[in-house]
Amino acid sequence: MLIVQKFGGTSVGDLERIANVANRVSESKKAGNDVVVVVSAMSGETNKLVEYAQHFSSNPNKAEMDMLLSSGERVTASLLSIALNEMGFPTVAMTGRKAGIVTNTQHTKARIEEINPKAIVSALDDGKIIVVAGFQGVNENGDITTLGRGGSDLSAVAIAGALKADLCEIYTDVSGIYTTDPRIEPRAKKLDKISYDEMLELASLGAKVLQNRSVEMAKKLNVNLVTRTSFSNEEGTLITKEENIMEAPLVSGIALDRNQARISLMGVKDRPGIASDIFNKLAINDINIDMIIQTKAYDGSTSIDFTVPVSDIKDAKEVVDSFIKTGEIKDDSYNEEICKVSVVGVGMKSHAGVAALAFSTMADNNININMISTSEIKVSMIIDEKYAELAVRGLHGAYELDK
């Protein structure tokens, strides 16, 4: 098998942990696999460098930031390569450039445009273990770029795709994807498999293990992704295409997102296009709207309720205020004491009644549902935040995820 293994910052957090990673990589190699390793910076290093830069400027040049930050992954890659070599395994450490990771020119948030895996393929042919510095690439001008948050995962998935690797293992301090957050529901079970689309829903709903960008790329390049822990030999969770999951459960998991706020606009002027005007202006200001409800009161006035991430409240309020000034909105209110619980499962596509069970579970627990949104594989409900744990545990039980 050809395996790409990616180790995050905590997995390479100190020299002992790097030695531990070397052991793990060597075992994959000894088992007869070809191995490409992608590493992050040692945990804390990137933050340290960011602090250094901010000592000099609150808005440092982005090209310089890329040169600065890309050094952390290079240190880890060199050290891991040295450790493996000392254990008797021929290795080669590669920068993003050497690994053939070509990006666009958008410094600090570059997008991968192409992988030219020539050097990797040639070194694999020589029987070497390849250790790649993650998070970085090179643009058409030959300048170093970095890939933004979750960039090392992205390096690993892109390389796995280019090499048509059998597996891309993402090692973190979490042992896999769970049916729900085990801190809320101790009976949560680790999933053996989950589809890309389910993972995308779970990730965007707050599961922190993988970023959507990486899952999207894995889906596009058809990369079998495994997320597992580097701190034990526990099996992880395979993220793969739906067809590879023979008997998909009705529901795979319950997600909770506390990071939501509800904004209510009352007395919205009754003219055509007013809602469109408001939401366009919010979109221009990069404010992420999730759910929207528009209602007409008995007195004929219109109310619009919508949810945004808590961090966007301030920006949203500025937009709302501009409409209040012109008199097109009478009043507004903001509520951070809400959360979003979601039921995710590809089984919903073919089974009726999944959403109904969610609603009846809320009713059984005397939880009022404020807003609802659904997709083919997801039902999301906005409820008061104080009911968060109750709702998660109720749904987890109702869909028999602990079985």
Place this chain on the structure above:
Amino acid sequence: MLIVQKFGGTSVGDLERIANVANRVSESKKAGNDVVVVVSAMSGETNKLVEYAQHFSSNPNKAEMDMLLSSGERVTASLLSIALNEMGFPTVAMTGRKAGIVTNTQHTKARIEEINPKAIVSALDDGKIIVVAGFQGVNENGDITTLGRGGSDLSAVAIAGALKADLCEIYTDVSGIYTTDPRIEPRAKKLDKISYDEMLELASLGAKVLQNRSVEMAKKLNVNLVTRTSFSNEEGTLITKEENIMEAPLVSGIALDRNQARISLMGVKDRPGIASDIFNKLAINDINIDMIIQTKAYDGSTSIDFTVPVSDIKDAKEVVDSFIKTGEIKDDSYNEEICKVSVVGVGMKSHAGVAALAFSTMADNNININMISTSEIKVSMIIDEKYAELAVRGLHGAYELDK
């Protein structure tokens, strides 16, 4: 003027010192100069990375070491560029690769083969300050290389040569080149100017400010080199070609090298080629021989005395022992309690009596001279180490270097 400024590890040792360097660079720029800056890693960083590597291997792969160690200079270059930019100066940070520093493939001790200053020239044309990560280059395979000890000085001199810069300033924690070590002779004076050849002699005789490699390259490329401190505005010492020094003093400086040992071989077999055999074998073992004296005793037996750096004694003893085994050398003795004092000056070329004054000064101070060697611009004497300071002060006074 086009100026290349190089700042060493202590000059960029922490964030405050980097800010200080930014101020200094900005002043050169504001004075109307074009400025290229070359930086070392923050002091301590390179040692830390070496320790990390040695945690995993006592003999880490050299290509990996280059990838590892080159990161330190990149961090400094990025930070200094960010600092200057924040002060309102357009800048660009460059790696060795971007700066066009092409080396041979000898990792960790690469030699510069070529400088392609296209990117630097173009950025200078745009009015930018260029900040180059020193100590590093790229080989023909596109792999990162490092230049070994004193590598950042070398980067600066090579870039200055390629750009035909008016000046290459090397900033350290020492304010220039002195007539002798001020810790031994407080009346030592800083030299305004010194020729390349004198500097080469002084450097190889123990003056730590500049490595011979950099001075040799400066001489070859005809780069006007200034060594000065980054901690004050004190003028430094210009190292330039002899023709640029209008009135060269007879003697420029007195050097002291305590790092010498004397090896005496007694009862050396009287056959043709024996000395050549011994010194060939020492050379093959990379042992640096400095002075040699061969004497014939009244009884007809031959003695050979020579000096080596203290660190080479052990290896030299092994070679000597192999001749003792075969009976070609009867006896040996080792003496570390010696030192070498040298009088250096281009003025010697045209003035007689310089060496004689050195010898008579030793005699006046009742110091016995064990061995002597001379070159066109240098007289070196091996004496007992206990007379080191006495000799240095005596010679400093005799040549009126305190005047």
